[in-house]
Amino acid sequence: MxxxxxxxxxxxxxxxVELSGAKNIALxxxxxxxxxxxxxxxxxxxxxxxxxxxxxxIKSIGGRAEFINVNKLKIEGGCFDKNRLDFVFASxxxxxxxxxxxxxxxxxxxxxxxxxxxxxxLRPIDRIVDAMKSLSIQVNYETxxxxxxxxxxxxxxxxxxxxxxxxxxxxLIIMLAVVGEGQVIIENAAMxxxxxxLINFLNLAGARIERRGNLxxxxxxxxxxxxxxxxxxSDRNEAATxxxxxxxxxxxxxISNIEKHYIQALIKSVKxxxxxxxxxxxxxxxxxxxxxxELNAVNIETxxxxxxxxxxxxxxxxLLTQARGESIIHERIFENRFSYVEELKKLGAQIEFIxxxxxxxxxxxHFNYEEGKEYQQAIxxxxxxxxxxxxxxxxxxxxxATLAIAALVAEGESVVNNVSxxxxxxxxxxxxxxxxxxxxxxx
Ligand code: EPU
Numbered sequence: 001m002x003x004x005x006x007x008x009x010x011x012x013x014x015x016x017v018e019l020s021g022a023k024n025i026a027l028x029x030x031x032x033x034x035x036x037x038x039x040x041x042x043x044x045x046x047x048x049x050x051x052x053x054x055x056x057x058i059k060s061i062g063g064r065a066e067f068i069n070v071n072k073l074k075i076e077g078g079c080f081d082k083n084r085l086d087f088v089f090a091s092x093x094x095x096x097x098x099x100x101x102x103x104x105x106x107x108x109x110x111x112x113x114x115x116x117x118x119x120x121x122l123r124p125i126d127r128i129v130d131a132m133k134s135l136s137i138q139v140n141y142e143t144x145x146x147x148x149x150x151x152x153x154x155x156x157x158x159x160x161x162x163x164x165x166x167x168x169x170x171x172l173i174i175m176l177a178v179v180g181e182g183q184v185i186i187e188n189a190a191m192x193x194x195x196x197x198l199i200n201f202l203n204l205a206g207a208r209i210e211r212r213g214n215l216x217x218x219x220x221x222x223x224x225x226x227x228x229x230x231x232x233x234s235d236r237n238e239a240a241t242x243x244x245x246x247x248x249x250x251x252x253x254x255i256s257n258i259e260k261h262y263i264q265a266l267i268k269s270v271k272x273x274x275x276x277x278x279x280x281x282x283x284x285x286x287x288x289x290x291x292x293x294e295l296n297a298v299n300i301e302t303x304x305x306x307x308x309x310x311x312x313x314x315x316x317x318x319l320l321t322q323a324r325g326e327s328i329i330h331e332r333i334f335e336n337r338f339s340y341v342e343e344l345k346k347l348g349a350q351i352e353f354i355x356x357x358x359x360x361x362x363x364x365x366h367f368n369y370e371e372g373k374e375y376q377q378a379i380x381x382x383x384x385x386x387x388x389x390x391x392x393x394x395x396x397x398x399x400x401a402t403l404a405i406a407a408l409v410a411e412g413e414s415v416v417n418n419v420s421x422x423x424x425x426x427x428x429x430x431x432x433x434x435x436x437x438x439x440x441x442x443x
Contacts, residue, residue, distance in 0.1 A: 005416045005430070007407035008439035009389065012251035012289075015436045017242050019257040020046040020427035021071065021232035025197045027095050028171050029230065030054055032198060034063060034102035035179055036077030036205060041229035045073045046427040049420060053092040060089045061099075077224070078102075084111035087146065091115075095168060097125055100150055101175035104137065110150045114141075124368065128169040131160040135176065135184065156220070157182025164366055165190040165304065170216065171198055178207045180220035189216045191305045193236075193262055201230050236262040237311040238426060241401045243287045244315035245436070247275045247295060248322050248409045252288030253436060254280065265308045269316075273298050273323055297325030297383050302332050304366070314340050314402035318409060321349045323383040330356055330378040333366045338379060339395035340402045346390040347410050350382035386411065394418040397425045404429070408438050415443075 021044035030051070033040035045051060047070065058065050063080035067073055083103040090096040094115045103110035115125060129139050129148070135158050138151040156177050162169065167190040174195070177184035189195070191214060199209045199216075205226050208219040234257040243266065246253035260267075260279070267285075270277045273295045276288040289295070297320065302310040310333035317340065320327040331337050341351050356378045358364045365377070389412030394400035400422030407414035416422075419442070422429060433440045 002442050003418060003420050004443050005404060005407070005419050005440050006443055007404065007414050007416060008412070009387075009408045009414065010411040011249065011408075011437060011439065013245060013249045013408065013433075013436040013438055014251045014253060016254040016256060017432050017436060019234035019238050019242075019255060020044070020048075022046075022194065022197075022235040023048060023050055023237070023425045024235075025194045026051060026232050027054055027093075028098065028168075028194070028198050029201050029232065030058070030065070030073065030075060031095065031098045031102065032175055032202060033075040033077055034058070034080060035105055035175060036224045036226060038077050038225055040075045040077050040226045041068075042073045042075070043071065043229050043231040045071050045232060046235070047071065048427050049424040050093060053089070054095070057085065057089045057093065057096060060086050072229075077226075078106065080106070083107040083109055085113060087113045097128065097148075098168065098172050098175060100132065101172060104150060104152050104176060105179055108152045110148075112148045112150070114146050114148070125169070126368070127162055127164065127166045128172055131162065131169060131173055132176070134158060134160050135173075137176070155181045156184060158184060160184065160186045162186070162188040164188070165214065167192045167195065170195055174198065174202070174209060174216065174218055177218040177220055178202050178209065179222070179224060182220050184218045184220070186216040186218075187214070189214050193305055197233060204228070204230065233259050233262070236309070237398065239263050240266055240309070240312040241315050241405065241426070242432075243270060244319045245405050245408065246287040247289050248319045248405060250289040250322070251436075252276075252286060254284055254286045256282070256284045258283050258285050265306055266312055269298065269300065269308060273319075295319065295323035297323045297327040299328040299330075301330040304333070310334055310337060311398050313337070314398045315405055317344070317351070317379070317381060318402055318405045320381040320383060321351075321385045321387065321406075322409065325383050327381045327383060328354070328356075328378060329381070332364060332377070335365075335367045335375060335377070337396075337398075338376060340399040341379060343392045343399075343403055344406055346392060347387040347406055347414070349385055349387060349406070351379050354378050354380045388412050389414040391415045392417065394421045397421055401426060401429075404433070404440070408433070408440070
């Protein structure tokens with residue numbers, strides 16, 4: 001199987017690129033569509049591997065989902081006849097645990113294997129299991145089979161209070177509570193805007209979900225029925241990738257379909273380092289390297305919305321290898337989100353892990369921080385490095401796009417291996433890069 005790119009870098013990239021639909025909204029709405037009565041039409045679904053794997057998973061439980069044109073997907077709501085996910089299909093996609101919701105709605109029980117997906121630290125689902133238990137759903141994990149067994153004994157009703165927020169966990173609770181007979185309140189819900197898209201999708205079909213800051217209230221309804229097709233908005237993480245690409249290759253790229261409020265923190269950061277971000281008409285933005293200047297170093301820490309997002313820091317790191325001075329990136333959301341660092345060093349990047357003391361690490365970090373355990377949560381990047389070609393291996397999705405950008409910045413030829421990981425989340429990556437003038441092909 002072809003699973004590598006050959007990239008010849010060192011060119012300024014320019015032109016226009018159109019963003020695809022957001023992976024992290026598409027995946028959730030597709031699963032939520034199983035809660036509906038009747039057909040559901042979703043538009044602007046990106047043709048990426050994660051979506052492909054999800055559709056295979058839906059078919060493996062007897063569900064029906066098919067593309068009716070390039071990015072328009074039709075899903076038959078409520079149409080599946082198993083309450084158990086196959087281990088092999090489910091292990092390919094992390095959001096598989098969201099199937100708890102349609103299974104419990106239809107069968108009052110669910111059997112779900114431990115989730116797969118990107119390896120960003122341990123990524124446990126303890127908060128999610130605790131939340132389900134607080135709604136009186138019985139959940140047991142069997143280590144021998146690697147399955148969670150869930151059973152609903154009474155109506156889903158009550159309060160979920162997350163100690164620390166969880167993005168997909170918040171979405172699961174919404175999906176579990178949306179159809180039924182109870183009322184559920186989520187306290188300390190995650191603030192990510194993708195959740196609001198899911199809420200909007202459900203409310204348009206008759207749901208009653210209200211958000212006031214980090215409190216979400218769900219008044220269960222009898223059923224959901226789609227009235228008109230739902231369009232997935234553009235991907236803010238894909239935007240971050242092409243913004244970094246424009247600036248790191250000292251080029252200028254017009255990005256269309258930008259949802260401004262999703263990436264405000266990023267636009268602010270681009271301006272703060274001296275990059276140009278100009279808003280044009282019709283959701284288009286032009287991002288350029290300053291014609292008579294250079295980019296400046298900056299220190300950033302990742303945060304939940306509306307802060308600088310964790311998914312943006314890997315491509316942003318490439319940008320900082322080209323900026324003047326020393327920059328620091330401090331990752332708060334995931335452990336192990338620096339898999340790209342050793343790879344970038346192969347291209348001549350000067351990056352080192354550093355320790356930053358924080359007052360209350362248990363509170364500051366969003367993963368389950370353990371006293372006494374060694375973490376690598378911050379890096380220092382020495383700027384204005386001339387990168388050269390090399391052989392790179394991708395370990396997770398955002399690191400994948402980052403390594404491809406790095407190879408496009410580097411002088412000479414690079415091979416990037418394991419690109420199927422990148423293609424889990426980026427639609428038409430090669431075609432888009434080629435259109436911007438990048439020299440990239442798959443081997
Ligand atoms: N966490 C736990 N226990 C839980 C749930 C979460 O320890 O029960 C930890 C996680 O390991 C992480 C932190 O809490 O360290 C935050 O996790 P969260 O649940 O908020 O993130 P997620 O739902 O797993 C989603 C996106 C990520 C994105 C983050 C942050 C999807 C499918 N994934 O992850 O996207 O980075 O929110 O917004 O929506 C990606 O697209 O490549 C990606 C990783």
